[in-house]
Amino acid sequence: MKLLKLSLTPLICISIISCGGGNNAGVGADNQLRDYSATFTPLPTTSIYPNSNPYSESREQLGELLFWDPILSGDKNTSCASCHHPDFGWADGRVFSIGSDGIGLGPARYGQEVTPIHSPTIMNVTFTGVSNTNVTSDFISGGYFWDLRTNTLEEQAVGPIKNPVEMLGYNIDEKDIMAEIVTRLKAVPEYVELFERAFSVDDAINSENIAKALASFERKIITPNTRFDQFLSGDQMALTQQEIIGLNKFIDSGCARCHSGPMLSDNDIHPGEAIIDDVVVRTPSLRNISATAPYMHDGSSGRLIDAIAVYENRGDIEVNIDDEDFNDIEAFLRTLDNNDFYQGKPDIVPSGLTVGGNID
Numbered sequence: 001m002k003l004l005k006l007s008l009t010p011l012i013c014i015s016i017i018s019c020g021g022g023n024n025a026g027v028g029a030d031n032q033l034r035d036y037s038a039t040f041t042p043l044p045t046t047s048i049y050p051n052s053n054p055y056s057e058s059r060e061q062l063g064e065l066l067f068w069d070p071i072l073s074g075d076k077n078t079s080c081a082s083c084h085h086p087d088f089g090w091a092d093g094r095v096f097s098i099g100s101d102g103i104g105l106g107p108a109r110y111g112q113e114v115t116p117i118h119s120p121t122i123m124n125v126t127f128t129g130v131s132n133t134n135v136t137s138d139f140i141s142g143g144y145f146w147d148l149r150t151n152t153l154e155e156q157a158v159g160p161i162k163n164p165v166e167m168l169g170y171n172i173d174e175k176d177i178m179a180e181i182v183t184r185l186k187a188v189p190e191y192v193e194l195f196e197r198a199f200s201v202d203d204a205i206n207s208e209n210i211a212k213a214l215a216s217f218e219r220k221i222i223t224p225n226t227r228f229d230q231f232l233s234g235d236q237m238a239l240t241q242q243e244i245i246g247l248n249k250f251i252d253s254g255c256a257r258c259h260s261g262p263m264l265s266d267n268d269i270h271p272g273e274a275i276i277d278d279v280v281v282r283t284p285s286l287r288n289i290s291a292t293a294p295y296m297h298d299g300s301s302g303r304l305i306d307a308i309a310v311y312e313n314r315g316d317i318e319v320n321i322d323d324e325d326f327n328d329i330e331a332f333l334r335t336l337d338n339n340d341f342y343q344g345k346p347d348i349v350p351s352g353l354t355v356g357g358n359i360d
């Protein structure tokens with residue numbers, strides 16, 4: 001973590017000669033502090049809850065147990081945490097994910113089948129779709145997935161449960177799995193009690209409440225107050241000169257056209273502007289980027305610098321950087337890291353099955 005200031009030189013440079021670290025024409029402008037508020041605003045410091053599923057500590061705690069409990073998978077050996085694990089920034093550190101019947105965790109996991117697309121992190125998903133101006137009481141987060149096919153976290157949560165490659169496996173039919181899970185959960189007295197407490201009704205175990213609990217837990221995992229947020233809130237010393245140069249290059253080279261707002265993402269799909277391989281996906285957030293390698297929808301960029309290098313000579317998407325910009329932009333992107341993100345792991349889950357599934 002680069003918390004030490006690299007230099008105490010004044011941040012605002014007027015002449016090229018007085019500014020260290022620069023390397024090309026325009027270095028004066030690259031060093032200069034600007035008003036960034038039209039492009040970026042800090043990430044909210046508390047999560048956002050929809051009226052249909054307001055904050056509740058008991059829901060959040062129940063959701064955490066469900067997230068780690070392989071009872072939600074067809075063959076009782078895979079959990080959400082098999083592919084969204086805190087040790088890998090709540091993603092899985094893999095190019096493509098192995099779900100049902102896989103064994104192991106992260107790059108070491110092995111199994112029969114992989115997902116067709118790279119697993120994103122679930123950090124900050126409560127803020128997905130947030131912009132500089134839409135954080136109001138009726139903000140609704142989303143959409144989700146690389147193709148935006150799901151609107152809310154509640155809707156998303158049952159997706160992997162019904163997907164054979166992710167959690168369903170091949171021994172139960174997709175149309176039967178939710179009823180099967182409800183039956184299984186009802187047979188565990190601790191779950192009966194936890195659902196009743198979380199939803200304040202008897203007989204509270206059903207698919208809708210399973211989804212609500214999972215979404216409540218996901219909304220807990222946020223990473224505000226990074227150095228970039230401190231900088232945007234007025235602490236000019238929060239970034240080093242190189243990081244400010246990187247920030248300015250990020251804006252001037254056209255990155256912020258898509259990577260803007262508190263999440264550094266417009267959460268949009270830009271038709272005709274594929275970043276790699278002619279496949280158009282939605283702009284991902286760049287928050288906590290250091291924790292979530294590999295990058296891109298196909299995991300094809302192993303390191304952060306590789307993901308930046310994809311943008312060299314990209315007149316086709318109106319972006320222009322060259323190799324002497326990579327390090328500055330990387331330095332800036334790492335100011336979006338908050339390494340104190342929630343990394344809790346339950347010791348046991350109510351089903352008595354192995355916590356997380358076969359991930360050891």
Ligand code: HEC
Nearest residue numbers: 079080083097098099115117118119120144145146160166
């Ligand atoms: C086999 C690995 C695997 C498992 C198990 C899994 N996921 Fe995922 N998850 C993925 C992949 C891959 C994607 C991206 C899919 C896509 O975009 O089409 C994803 C996407 C998501 C997203 C959307 C994130 C975004 O920014 O759009 C959320 C939220 C999520 N998963 C939560 C969950 C929850 C909750 C569970 C458990 C019920 C779960 N996942 C189980 C691999 C997995």
Ligand code: HEC
Nearest residue numbers: 254255258270273275276281282283284295296297307311
């Ligand atoms: C036209 C919109 C657009 C522009 C402009 C743009 N990006 Fe992206 N960015 C995306 C999309 C879409 C993806 C995902 C691409 C994929 O997976 O196929 C992405 C992915 C990334 C990733 C990987 C994130 C992850 O978690 O996988 C990084 C890092 C990144 N962009 C940085 C930049 C930088 C630096 C610039 C400027 C040099 C830039 N982007 C310009 C839309 C854009």
